[in-house]
Amino acid sequence: MKKNAAPKPTTAELNMLRLLWKLGPSTAKEAHQAALKDRPELTSATVLRLLQVMHAKGLLLRDESQRSHVYSAAQAQKSLQTNLLKDLIHKAFSGSAKDLVMAALQGHVSKEERAEIQRLLNEEKT
The missing domain is CATH 1.20.5 (Single alpha-helices involved in coiled-coils or other helix-helix interfaces)
Known part of the structure; x- marks a missing residue:
């Protein structure tokens, strides 16, 4: 990977990013509740673990000033989509x-x- 290159999200991570872009900054509980609409099988532990992994990868920011941490996308939707599209154009086309x-x-x-x-x-x- 290039130096300072933005991490590439997996499909599950991209789905969570879409959710957070729509919701705005959210706790794990809020993200879980919203995710249940499309994925009723998701547990709160799975959502929390995904958010933690995404934070570690640099895909999410985490506000730890409150008891329940608040997660938000580290990159604007349009910016990430542009980067993914550039990568796709380069690799596949x-x-x-x-x-x-x-x-x-x-x-x-x-x-x-x-x-x-x-x-x-x-x-x-x-």
């Missing part, structure tokens, strides 16, 4: 963003999403 977009457009985009993309491209021209 030999650095070609055009190839990534072409692959995404072939069967992975709904008609509504395609119309939105076209609208954005048309705005870019003006």
